[in-house]
Structures are given as C-alpha cells and as structure tokens.
Amino acid sequence: MQDQITIAKKAAGEKAAEFIRPGMVVGLGTGSTAYWAIQKIGAMVQQGLDIKGIATSEASAQLAKELGIPLTSFAETQRLDMDIDGADEVSERLDVIKGGGGALLREKIVAFHSKQLIIIADEHKYVPTLGNFPLAVEVIPFGWEVTNSKLQTLGCVPTLRKKQQEIFITDNGNYIIDCAFGKIENPQQVHNALHNIPGIVETGLFVQMAHTVVLGYEDGSTKVLQR
Structure with a gap:
C-alpha cells in the first residue's frame, strides 16, 4: 500500500504532466517525485502524445526509454518548452534547493534552457526559508x-x-x-x-528559476503556485 508521502509525490508529478502540450520538448527531472511525472508522461505518450524529452540524469534517461518516451539532446535542440523537476526544499519566494539525488548540474543546465520550469514537491518540502536541507x-x-x-x-x-x-x-x-x-x-x-x-x-540553489510550483498533499490533492 502506498504511504501518504508517495501519494503526495504522485499527485504533484501527475498534475505537472497536465501542463504538457503536443510538440513540446520537455525536461525530465530526477528523483522520487520526478519519477511519477515521467511515469505519467510515458502513459500520455502511449496514448499518442507527441513530445520529446531531455533527461537530467542517466537514471531518468533509462526510465524514459523503458516507457517509450522519445529522447533528444542539446545537439538537436537549443531550447526546451518546459522542464518538470523535483525539489528538496521550496521557499515561499519559490526559491529551490535541489541536488539530494546528485543530478544538480544537469538539472540546472536543463532548467536554465527551458522556457518554463515547473517544480514538483510534496507538501513537506514547502518551507518559509531555505536551509534545513543541506x-x-x-x-x-x-x-x-x-x-x-x-x-x-x-x-x-x-x-x-x-x-x-x-x-x-x-x-x-x-x-x-x-x-x-x-x-x-x-x-x-x-x-x-x-x-x-x-x-x-x-x-543546488535554484534562485528565482521556478515559474510554477505544484505541491502534492497526502490526501491526493494539489496546489499550484505561480511566480
């Protein structure tokens, strides 16, 4: 049985995937919350959604391949339409700490070259001020x-x-x-x-880079915050 944190992460990841539109190039984040976004994107691709992804880690690239998500690279495209990625902490100013999964460098490159960065997190990651997480x-x-x-x-x-x-x-x-x-x-x-x-x-500091934050709650609901 899924625990409540997993329910919250899954809700956030799946909600963020709803922002994707056909023809987009999408950044595929790394971590336990991004996992659920990638799973949802994979299901959408199986249902006919035409997109391409750029993965932020070897692990996410492997997952995308398993789910049939077509991958591209910066050799083929210079700009992403959207990037969906997780966070270790999100402040009320929508500044973010990332890097708990060890993929912060590629995550920042992908985020920087994306028109829109959507951060997904469970409710416990939303804090008044960053810093409790190393x-x-x-x-x-x-x-x-x-x-x-x-x-x-x-x-x-x-x-x-x-x-x-x-x-x-x-x-x-x-x-x-x-x-x-x-x-x-x-x-x-x-x-x-x-x-x-x-x-x-x-x-791992992503300062004023997030355009949208999707918070998932333990009851399966979500809240969307905009910068």
Missing part, C-alpha cells in the same frame, strides 16, 4: 580537500557525500559536498559566494 555543491575531484576547507569559511558545515562507504560520483564524474548552512536568508548571495570558489562546478 545544500548540495558539485565540485571537481582535483583539490576537493581545499575546496572543502574554503567552504567552511562561508559559515557552513561541509560533508563529502558518500554512498555505501565510497565517495559518491555524479554522472559528470564529480564529487558532491553537502553544506549545512542552517537558514539561508539570501540564497542569491550564498550562490554567488560559492561560485567565487575555484573547483565548485555548480550549486
């Missing part, structure tokens, strides 16, 4: 130790991400350092400070 920062392996030390000067507690006791490697061959900042009152300022450190490839 901020993922993707770094190149070379010199990660000094990058990690420099991160501490920004007032966070950085932790190198590991999976089964091994260093977690992104689809891009990089590491992730999870930074516990506490409350992030000025996300843009933090984002800019992080990008001033050589070795940092990208941050």
Whole structure:
C-alpha cells in the first residue's frame, strides 16, 4: 500500500504532466517525485502524445526509454518548452534547493534552457526559508580537500557525500559536498559566494528559476503556485 508521502509525490508529478502540450520538448527531472511525472508522461505518450524529452540524469534517461518516451539532446535542440523537476526544499519566494539525488548540474543546465520550469514537491518540502536541507555543491575531484576547507569559511558545515562507504560520483564524474548552512536568508548571495570558489562546478540553489510550483498533499490533492 502506498504511504501518504508517495501519494503526495504522485499527485504533484501527475498534475505537472497536465501542463504538457503536443510538440513540446520537455525536461525530465530526477528523483522520487520526478519519477511519477515521467511515469505519467510515458502513459500520455502511449496514448499518442507527441513530445520529446531531455533527461537530467542517466537514471531518468533509462526510465524514459523503458516507457517509450522519445529522447533528444542539446545537439538537436537549443531550447526546451518546459522542464518538470523535483525539489528538496521550496521557499515561499519559490526559491529551490535541489541536488539530494546528485543530478544538480544537469538539472540546472536543463532548467536554465527551458522556457518554463515547473517544480514538483510534496507538501513537506514547502518551507518559509531555505536551509534545513543541506545544500548540495558539485565540485571537481582535483583539490576537493581545499575546496572543502574554503567552504567552511562561508559559515557552513561541509560533508563529502558518500554512498555505501565510497565517495559518491555524479554522472559528470564529480564529487558532491553537502553544506549545512542552517537558514539561508539570501540564497542569491550564498550562490554567488560559492561560485567565487575555484573547483565548485555548480550549486543546488535554484534562485528565482521556478515559474510554477505544484505541491502534492497526502490526501491526493494539489496546489499550484505561480511566480
């Protein structure tokens, strides 16, 4: 039996898929909520919807292939009509923290080149201020130790991400350092400070990038927020 969080995630993912129109190029997000959007999109394609997708991770690309969603690439198209992706936190200003799944770099590239970014999340991810969830920062392996030390000067507690006791490697061959900042009152300022450190490839802060947020609730209902 589905638990209530799964019901909320499924509701958000399926609601977001309703925004898709025939002929669109759609970004396919990564994570447990985006999974449900991709499942719904796959069902819509089976029913005759003509779209193409660009996946934000190897895992999402594999899922799309299994569901028969045609995939394209930035070599073939320069602009996406829509991107549907999950979030670890969404603030009342609709700023977002992403990266818990480790796909933040590709997620940001796809989001940046999309006309519309739709963020999907269960109700518990909606918070007054970002920061309870550690901020993922993707770094190149070379010199990660000094990058990690420099991160501490920004007032966070950085932790190198590991999976089964091994260093977690992104689809891009990089590491992730999870930074516990506490409350992030000025996300843009933090984002800019992080990008001033050589070795940092990208941050999980998506500042004023989301056009629409779809929140899913445990009773299966949804709420759509617009920026």
